[in-house]
Amino acid sequence: MKIAVCIKRVPDTEMRFTIAADGKSVDPTGLKYEMSTFDEYAVEVALRLNEQHGPGDVTVVGLGPDGVGEILRKALSMGVDRGVHLTAPEVPFDGRVVAGALAEALTGQGYDLILFGRNATDTGAGVVGAMTAGRLGLPCVTAVSHLEIANGRGTARRELEGATETVEFPLPAVLTIDEGIARGRIPSLKGIMAAKKKPIDTREASLGAPAIVVDRLAPPPDRPPGRIVGEGPDAVPELVALLRDEAKVL
Amino acid sequence: MAAIFAFAESRDGALRKVALETVTAARRAADATGGGEVHAMVLGGPGIADAAEALGRAGADVVFTVEDAALARYSPEVAAATAAAAIADGDYRAAFFPASAEGRDLAPRVAAALDRSLLADVTEFTFEGDDVVASHPAYAGKAVATLRLSGAPALLSVRPGAVTAVEAPRTPRVEARPPALAPAEARVVVTGLVARGAARLDLAEAPVVVAGGRGLRAAEHFGLVEALADAIGDAAVGATRAVTDDGWRDPADQIGQTGRVVSPDLYIAVGISGAIQHLAGMRSSRVIVAINRDKDAPIFKVADYGIVGDLFDVVPRLTEEIRKLRAG
Numbered sequence: 269m270k271i272a273v274c275i276k277r278v279p280d281t282e283m284r285f286t287i288a289a290d291g292k293s294v295d296p297t298g299l300k301y302e303m304s305t306f307d308e309y310a311v312e313v314a315l316r317l318n319e320q321h322g323p324g325d326v327t328v329v330g331l332g333p334d335g336v337g338e339i340l341r342k343a344l345s346m347g348v349d350r351g352v353h354l355t356a357p358e359v360p361f362d363g364r365v366v367a368g369a370l371a372e373a374l375t376g377q378g379y380d381l382i383l384f385g386r387n388a389t390d391t392g393a394g395v396v397g398a399m400t401a402g403r404l405g406l407p408c409v410t411a412v413s414h415l416e417i418a419n420g421r422g423t424a425r426r427e428l429e430g431a432t433e434t435v436e437f438p439l440p441a442v443l444t445i446d447e448g449i450a451r452g453r454i455p456s457l458k459g460i461m462a463a464k465k466k467p468i469d470t471r472e473a474s475l476g477a478p479a480i481v482v483d484r485l486a487p488p489p490d491r492p493p494g495r496i497v498g499e500g501p502d503a504v505p506e507l508v509a510l511l512r513d514e515a516k517v518l
Numbered sequence: 519m520a521a522i523f524a525f526a527e528s529r530d531g532a533l534r535k536v537a538l539e540t541v542t543a544a545r546r547a548a549d550a551t552g553g554g555e556v557h558a559m560v561l562g563g564p565g566i567a568d569a570a571e572a573l574g575r576a577g578a579d580v581v582f583t584v585e586d587a588a589l590a591r592y593s594p595e596v597a598a599a600t601a602a603a604a605i606a607d608g609d610y611r612a613a614f615f616p617a618s619a620e621g622r623d624l625a626p627r628v629a630a631a632l633d634r635s636l637l638a639d640v641t642e643f644t645f646e647g648d649d650v651v652a653s654h655p656a657y658a659g660k661a662v663a664t665l666r667l668s669g670a671p672a673l674l675s676v677r678p679g680a681v682t683a684v685e686a687p688r689t690p691r692v693e694a695r696p697p698a699l700a701p702a703e704a705r706v707v708v709t710g711l712v713a714r715g716a717a718r719l720d721l722a723e724a725p726v727v728v729a730g731g732r733g734l735r736a737a738e739h740f741g742l743v744e745a746l747a748d749a750i751g752d753a754a755v756g757a758t759r760a761v762t763d764d765g766w767r768d769p770a771d772q773i774g775q776t777g778r779v780v781s782p783d784l785y786i787a788v789g790i791s792g793a794i795q796h797l798a799g800m801r802s803s804r805v806i807v808a809i810n811r812d813k814d815a816p817i818f819k820v821a822d823y824g825i826v827g828d829l830f831d832v833v834p835r836l837t838e839e840i841r842k843l844r845a846g
Contacts, residue, residue, distance in 0.1 A: 395625070398627050399626050401627075427770045434709050447769050448770070481666050482663055483651060483664040485663050488662050494824060497824060504836050515823075
């Protein structure tokens with residue numbers, strides 16, 4: 269199958285970061301970046317589908333500044349065939365603008381599947397996949413936790429609050445990938461070497477004007493300082509009393 | 519005067535709790551923008567129109583009911599087309615959706631159909647002239663983004679639990695609407711819906727969440743967490759990523775950056791160290807209790823109350839004390 273996977277470069281979620289002087293963005297000084305977690309799952313899903321269903325072609329598409337080349341290269345080292353880098357000074361917060369640029373790059377390429385992560389781990393809106401599908405006029409299933417493809421049709425599972433949903437859809441389609449389906453493979457040394465020779469097509473992203481702008485980015489409000497009630501089981505009666513009388517949650 | 523649109527989520531013929539939260543959010547928006555009407559829409563199988571009364575109690579002036587046997591299950595394309603048509607046909611200042619599993623699927627489809635931007639998964643919002651300014655937790659819970667969306671209709675999805683449903687009773691005008699896309703024309707079809715562990719409340723809706731981490735040491739020790747949840751009563755059980763990765767619990771139970779985000783009244787963390795990715799999923803809980811052996815564990819930094827000790831001693835005692843309290 270011919271599959272495209274849209275991936276995002278995000279700050280490493282395990283790193284501490286500081287807010288930049290403008291109060292609206294993350295200070296990039298010393299920051300490490302990575303491929304967004306769910307996007308890595310999506311790359312893995314694409315690779316496994318082609319391993320199951322015979323040879324195919326997987327393209328990764330990334331939008332953003334120069335550093336995006338590094339995560340595209342990582343995907344290539346995992347086994348992806350080619351990359352597309354849509355250059356932009358930054359990724360807009362407005363998912364509609366991102367979806368517009370991705371749809372323009374993806375349209376008319378004959379992809380059987382276009383995959384996204386459920387949401388990026390930085391902005392965390394989870395809207396770009398479904399919006400891109402809307403632009404392309406393709407069927408879309410979001411937050412897929414299990415997937416089977418056969419005879420030009422797919423069956424997906426989605427986890428809802430307290431229930432699991434089964435969804436059927438025709439190909440070509442856009443899917444966003446959730447937890448539970450696959451973890452990204454570690455690139456082999458051979459994969460890393462091979463990735464150096466794989467093509468990355470670089471061109472400017474065509475971004476429209478955003479309707480959403482960031483006014484402010486701030487650390488979450490501090491929780492009021494808590495206290496250690498005590499040590500061991502002897503502290504339990506006091507904890508229960510506090511939960512009942514002070515916090516009023518029991 | 520412009521009105522506010524609210525999408526009322528239902529499942530299995532009944533309104534979801536988030537439906538009332540969405541109408542409350544819309545009511546608040548209407549009151550903040552000059553007191554216009556709230557128009558709620560509910561889709562479902564035959565009989566779903568009965569939900570109109572509850573939506574009126576929550577503050578809807580008008581309820582659009584879309585009844586069709588094929589809509590007994592969620593139909594993403596039909597729901598999106600029908601909501602988008604209603605928003606496009608009306609004079610709306612804003613449209614509200616829940617940022618639930620269904621709403622996170624639906625809202626961007628509606629936004630795409632209308633070619634509008636979407637303020638997704640917001641926890642607070644205010645109207646400032648032509649703009650809506652909203653808070654959205656981002657960067658794995660390490661930052662809160664204040665976002666400004668200009669123009670009307672403004673589309674927003676609201677994080678479950680961020681708005682508490684309150685009554686604003688009125689007798690709504692009820693208007694039956696046909697689906698804007700024939701259900702038979704839908705390409706994406708939900709063919710099955712299976713409840714998971716029906717005996718227990720869902721993580722997103724339970725007022726109390728008891729969650730377990732690696733400190734439990736083995737899958738079978740989750741019985742301690744289950745027993746505590748049982749003693750409390752209206753509690754759901756969650757887990758850390760380490761635990762779901764090890765297969766001790768279903769992946770759907772995972773709380774954190776790559777799992778579910780919860781904000782219950784009470785969160786009890788059992789044997790959880792408090793990695794940043796876990797905190798992203800629970801730090802907005804109203805009251806947090808941590809039980810951990812390591813007094814330096816980061817979970818104590820966000821906990822309101824902590825007990826340092828061996829969970830295998832502390833948790834059974836807590837279960838027993840809560841049982842006594844419930845019995846007394």
